[in-house]
Amino acid sequence: MDEEISIMLPDHYHTLINSINEMFYVIDRDYNVILINKIMNDNLKKLNLDVEPIGKKIFDIFPFYTDQHRNEYESVFSTGKELETSEFTVINNIKYHTKIKKIPVFLKGEVKQIITIVNNISNQKEKEQKLLDFVVKTEKQNKELKILNKIIALGNESNNLQNFLENSFDIILEQIGFEKGSIYLHDTKSNQIKLVFHKNLPPDFIKAMKDLDLSSEPWNSIFKKEDPVIIEDFSTFNLKELETDIKTTLILPLQARGEFIGNFYFWSSHLDTYNQEQVDFLINIGKQISLIIKKFQVEGKLKEIEKKWNALITNSPDFILIVDRNYIMKFINRTFPPDLPEDFIGKSVLSFAAIDTRKTIKESIDIVFNYGTPYSLEMIRELPAYGQRWFQIKILPIKSEGQVIETILICTDVTENKIYQDKIKESEEKYRTILEQSILGIFILQDNKVKFTSRGMAKICEFSMEELNTWTVKNLTDYLHPDDKENVVQRMVRFQQLDPNITPQNTYRIFTKSGKIRWLNSFTNMIHYEGKPAMMVLALDATDQMEAKLKISESEEKYRTILEQSIVGIFIIQDNAVKFTSQGMSKINEFSIEELNSWTIKDFNDTLYPDDRERVLKRIAEFQQLDPNITPLNTFRIFTKSRKIKWINSYTNIIHYQEKPAMMVLAFDATEQMEAKLKILESEEKYKEAYNRVNFYKDLFTHDINNILQNILSSSELLLLYCKKFDFSENIKEKINVIINQIDRGAKLVENVHKLSNIEESEINLEPIELIQELKKAMINIQEGYAEKDIEYHLDSFEEAIDVTADKFLIDIFENILINAAKYNDNAIVVIEIKISRFYQDNDKFIKIEIIDNGRGIEDIKKQLIFKRTEQTEIIGSGMGLGLSLVKAIIQKYGGTIWIEDRIKGDYKKGSNFILLIPEVDKDS
Known part of the structure; x- marks a missing residue:
């Protein structure tokens, strides 16, 4: 009869049963399946179970059914009551959570069939478990965070390192449940490990630990470990004579920035085990304590440095002042007696300056405050009992967060130097007379003009001194031989740039006024002429070298007078003895001319720097052997009479002196030049190191911040799902959505900062980019990102496809501007009109893009600030400044520009017009 009921069910009942969304089947009193719906049947196929269940026993179809299932069915058959159960089953290595309801079917008052409804709740169970895990993890993290914050607070509040160590040690003991x-x-100075604190340890234990050789094993290995060490056998420490109840030892290493600081030892009389989470927590505690210990150590060193710095300033021979923006003196290290420093503090620096110099001093301080660059000036001050004094004042900025907050004035008394300079100027006229009569051709060039010419130069090039003194550098280069012009001009530029690698000697050809070609041997040097930098060129006519040698021989005494007064150091060595020495050489090596003229070659060699001696002696031998391949120029070091080390640039040549071959050495003091070169090289290395470190921390910061934002985002989204499922209030959901939106903004900010940094530091690879396609992509992205807003685009372009010179960041430019147009717009319909046209500027072809919106607009005062990355951009609007500074940086890399106008001229509230000029690809080139 039961089978008849099943078979006789009308077709529309079968259709109705198969439309039910839950799995179910019907069994008779013999546990045979008499009815099953389509969903149940499809799931059997997925599980590779019996796909033709009708007529088969339920226990054959589901082999994992147990006696418990049979008893449940028997209970329903016998009692006639519904039964609902929850089950966990693993089928084909897949976990299933199901809720099963067994419903009796009565025929003539007896239960003849049971309808079984199966509801798969695996996803619900999985979500519930994840939420539970999240809550447990959050509670644990909050607890650990409180402990870390407590330790950090101790580090900030403690007066000394010992106090911090004792208090933080108690916190950890309480946390891990250890007794002692x-x-x-x-100790970095002695490179030893020292016991600095202990708690609850008996005297014999402390003594035994102090007597340990910590460089031996296992201690040496333990101290070198980076992770916590747990030892459950105290005999490991080889302290057999020590009676103790210790069973577990926990060792927490202390390291900061890769530097070993020390260890925390915890001892317990019971056995403990630690999982990885507990170990990770201990590692975090160790890192935090290590940083605080390092902080105490660094603060101690800073105090020492500050003490030394104060002593240095106090004892400085210069007058050092600190002056604020209102010209008030905050500090002064010393004064002229009988004045005292405290008489000056809190008063205006201008009140102590002479009346006629106050304006100059005020303007100089203003320059440093306004531009943030050092400034120098000189002034005269009449002081009672000291007379007229000259001061050189250097004004240096003191900055905080990029802004000048105070200035340092370093006042140096240069009165003695001024007197000396006046004497030099007085003797200059004497030397001018000598130089004008010299057969040496002398040019002094300053501000691209000839400032002085000797008669010797007029004679060489056949122009009068009057003509030469009206020349510019262009006139001079016009008379250079074409084959030598480029070389001479380049050397002049390098001299003006103070290139330390340029040699002073050169040989080249010129045209005289009559068109003759003459060879010149020249020596070029940068000097100070009339208080300003100038280039001095000494030139000799080398056209007829033999004739020149004869003339030099005939007028030896004349040249001796000139050479003895020259700043160039000159040696003439003949027969291994010094035959002639100039005053310049005496000044360089600090020996008198009488001493130098008594030297042999050995005395000369003894002054050579050890590292350079072999090389110089070898070159001397090669010159004496008339080696044609040896170059006359050389650079080496010497010891002066006072044992100072000086660098020498030399020019060596074999000459005839008193009718015999001799070696002449022209020497120039290059000490300052070489030391500056070495400092530049050292500075370059430091710059490269600092640059790499900044990039490392920048990438590390970007990576870590993104990870933190992602973790917060995942937790917020999970919490939002939980709120929706359990019907939390809309206020809570709204707050969570605010969090998610702020995370998105934070991620975008990090991305923009990283992009901007990379754009500023790297070369952009420009290529032809199709502008319209990139613009439309950006329009679609903004339309989707601001789906809650009604945005209308109006695109008007002179061509359908336009290639511009740009790169992959072009779409970022458009998205940034379109986001501002949509975001800062209070209208019901956001209207964005885009006009594209061709624009010519200085014969260059650009594409002009105008992006016009009907938003809030931008005030005139903010139109320039909006592209700057400073604190001023805070007044513009949240998030806008950095994005547009990125836009401007990218466009400038393209060779383009960007600016903002009002949509309706004179009324900024009607909207903005962002105008971009981007170079167009020249299809003809």
Whole structure:
């Protein structure tokens, strides 16, 4: 009869049964399946179970059914009551959570069939478990965070390192449940590990630990470990004579920035085990304590540095002042007696300056405050009992967060130097007379003009001195031989740039006024002429060298007078003895001319720097052997009479002196030049190191911040799902959505900062980019990102496809501007009109893009600030400044520009017009 009922069910009942969304089947009193719906049947196929269940026993179809299932069915058959159960089953290595309802079917008052409804709740169970895990993890993290914050607070509040160590040690003991412990710190000066604190340890234990050789095993290995060490056998420490109840030892290493600081030791009389989470927590505690210990150590060093710095300033021979923006003196290290420093503090620096110099001093301080660059000036001050004094004042900026907050004035008394300079100027006229009569051709060039010419130069090039003194550098280069012009001009530029690698000697050809070609041997040097930098060129006519040698021989005494007064150091060595020495050489090596003229070659060699001696002696030998391949120029070091080390640039040549071959050495003091070169090289290395470190921390910061934002985002989204499922209030959901939106903004800010940094530091690879396609992509992205807003685009372009010179960041430019147009717009319909046209500027072809919106607009005062990355952009609007500074940086890399106008001229509230000029690809080139 039961089978008849099943078979006789009308077709529309079968259709109705198969439309039910839950799995179910019907069994008879013999546990045979008499009815099953389509969903149940499809799931059997997925599980590779019996796909033709009708007529088969339920226990054959589901082999994992147990006696418990049979008893449940028997209970329903016998009692006639519904039964609902929840089950966990693993089928084909897949976990299933199901809720099963067994419903009796009565025929003539007896239960003849059971309808079984199966509801798969695996996803619900999985979500519930994840939420539970999240809550447990959050509670644990909050607890650990409180402990870390407590330790950080101790580090900030403690007066000294010992106090901090004792208090933080108690916190950890309480957290891990240990009874006793000790702290060992690494003394970097002695490179030893020392016990600095202990708690609840008996005297014999402390003594035994102090007597340990910590460089031996297992201690040496333990101290070198970076992770916590747990030892459950105290015999490991080889302290057999020590009676103790210790069973577990926990060792927490202290390291900061890769530097070993010390260890925390915790001792317990019971056995403990630690999982990885507990170990990770201890590692975090160790890192935080290590940083605080390092902080105490660094603060101690800073105090020492500050003490030394104060002593240095106090004892400085210069007058050092600190002056604020209102010209008030905050500090002064010393004064002229009988005045005292405290008489000046809190008063205006201008009130102590002479009346006629106050304006100059005020303007100079203003320059440093306004531009943030050092400034120098000189002034005269009449002081009672000291007379007229000259001061050189250097004004240096003191900055905080990029802004000048105060200035340092370093006042140096240069009165003696001024007197000396006046004497030099007085003797200059004497030397001018000598130089004008010299057969040496002398040019002094300053501000691209000839400032002085000797008669010797007029004679060489056949122009009068009057003509030469009206020349510019262009006139001079016009008379250079074409084959030598480029070389001479380049050398002049390098001299003006103070290139330390340029040699002073050169040989080249010129045209005289009559068109003759003459060879010149020249020596070029940068000098100070009339208080300003100038280039001095000494030139000799080398056209007829033999004739020149004869003339030099005939007028030896004349040249001796000139050479003895020259700043160039000159040696003439003949027969291994010094035959002639100039005053310049005496000044360089600090020996008198009488001493130098008594030297042999050995005395000369003894002054050579050891590292350079072999090379110089070898070159001397090669010159004496008339080696044609040896170059006359050389650079080496010498010891002066006072044992100072000086660098020498030399020019060596074999000459005839008193009718015999001799070696002449022209020497120039290059000490300042070489030291500056070495400092530049050292500075370059430091710059490269600092640059790499900044990039490392920048990438590390970007990576870590993104990870933190992602973790917060995942937790917020999970919490939002939980709120929706359990019907939390809309206020809570709204707050969570605010969090998610702020995370998105934070991620975008990090991305923009990273992009901007990379754009500023790297070369952009420009290529032809199709502008319209990139613009439309950006329009679609903004339309989707601001789906809650009604945005209308109106695109008007002179061509359908336009290639511009740009790169992959072009779409970022458009998205940034379109986001501002949509975001800062209060209208019901956001209207964005885009006009594209061709624009010519200085014969260059650009594409002009105008993006016009009907938003809030931008005030005139903010139109320039909006593209700057400073604190001023805070007044513009949240998030806008950095994005547009990125836009401007990218466009400038393209060779283009960007600016903002009002949509309706004179009324900024009607909207903005962002105008971009981007170079167009020249299809004809």
